[in-house]
Amino acid sequence: MPPVMPVLALDIGGTKLATAVVTPDGRTHGFLSEPTRKERGPEEVIAHLFDLGHRSLAAAEVAEVSAVGISCGGPLDAARGVLTGPLHLPGWIDIPIVELTRRAFGVPAVLENDATAAVLGEHRYGAARGAEIALYLTISTGVGGGAIIDGRLHRGAAGNGGEFGHLTVRPGGRLCQCGRRGCLEAYASGTNIAERARDLLARDDRPSVLRHEDPVRAEHVSRAASAGDVLAREVWDETTAVLSQAVTDLVNVLEPHVVVLGGGVTRSGALLIDPVRDAVRTGALPPAAAARVTLADLGDEVCVVGAAALAFDLAETLHV
Numbered sequence: 014m015p016p017v018m019p020v021l022a023l024d025i026g027g028t029k030l031a032t033a034v035v036t037p038d039g040r041t042h043g044f045l046s047e048p049t050r051k052e053r054g055p056e057e058v059i060a061h062l063f064d065l066g067h068r069s070l071a072a073a074e075v076a077e078v079s080a081v082g083i084s085c086g087g088p089l090d091a092a093r094g095v096l097t098g099p100l101h102l103p104g105w106i107d108i109p110i111v112e113l114t115r116r117a118f119g120v121p122a123v124l125e126n127d128a129t130a131a132v133l134g135e136h137r138y139g140a141a142r143g144a145e146i147a148l149y150l151t152i153s154t155g156v157g158g159g160a161i162i163d164g165r166l167h168r169g170a171a172g173n174g175g176e177f178g179h180l181t182v183r184p185g186g187r188l189c190q191c192g193r194r195g196c197l198e199a200y201a202s203g204t205n206i207a208e209r210a211r212d213l214l215a216r217d218d219r220p221s222v223l224r225h226e227d228p229v230r231a232e233h234v235s236r237a238a239s240a241g242d243v244l245a246r247e248v249w250d251e252t253t254a255v256l257s258q259a260v261t262d263l264v265n266v267l268e269p270h271v272v273v274l275g276g277g278v279t280r281s282g283a284l285l286i287d288p289v290r291d292a293v294r295t296g297a298l299p300p301a302a303a304a305r306v307t308l309a310d311l312g313d314e315v316c317v318v319g320a321a322a323l324a325f326d327l328a329e330t331l332h333v
């Protein structure tokens with residue numbers, strides 16, 4: 014068999030664009046990341062993305078790839094390869110990104126939701142490698158995720174499964190971006206951790222180091238909580254409580270081998286994962302409670318590596 018060619022991976026985030034050439038061992042080459050500056054609109058941003066992709070190819074000294082994988086936040090139509098109106102990219106309506114990419118690079122392309130791509134990346138190359146049943150939660154600006162069941166990605170009837178961020182953890186609670194109340198995302202996303210901290214500071218006059226931050230961000234809250242700040246600790250404890258509740262419920266429902274937590278908020282490390290791990294061990298039903306709870310392996314490169322996993326699958330299907 015001829016050696017498997019590398020693929021090119023493109024990630025369209027609300028804050029950053031990222032591109033890399035990925036080899037079949039999951040390693041990235043010529044990884045580049047630059048600010049999205051989404052105010053420029055889709056045409057300019059996409060031109061920038063493609064330029065970045067070509068620069069990754071040059072940096073990796075790769076002349077040919079078999080396919081291109083693209084990851085982006087939803088809503089999107091993966092089957093048609095169209096960005097229908099991603100929440101993090103206002104004004105991007107019905108952008109045929111797969112067709113544009115195919116024209117720009119001259120090879121087949123595939124599109125997937127970024128959280129789904131991340132699940133695939135962690136399952137094929139990262140912390141969930143080899144697991145038959147795995148759950149992945151990304152805790153970042155929002156909360157997303159996905160499940161691997163019997164070694165395969167669970168997509169759902171129309172490809173929208175794995176919305177772990179919208180599990181109801183506080184019925185009637187905080188309003189979520191999805192329009193419902195009490196979702197996990199409305200408490201545990203970086204945006205909402207910061208917002209809950211700001212709300213508490215406004216209605217509580219106890220001293221807190223967070224009063225020196227403007228605006229308060231999630232990483233300020235975790236740092237202050239770790240240093241013993243009482244107010245920050247309250248905000249953080251509620252974060253880990255709702256996350257623990259959601260993960261314990263998921264473990265009971267699906268009895269996974271492993272639960273992987275990734276995304277920017279997990280940079281807080283043990284402060285976030287230890288309470289969740291303890292909650293699963295003591296709160297889930299045995300033997301599901303034996304599920305391993307671990308941090309993601311792939312860090313900031315997870316979306317490009319996940320998009321690459323999809324591109325390899327596409328190339329294999331097409332015998333490229």
Ligand SMILES: [Zn+2]
Nearest residue numbers: 179189191196
């Ligand atoms: Zn929601």
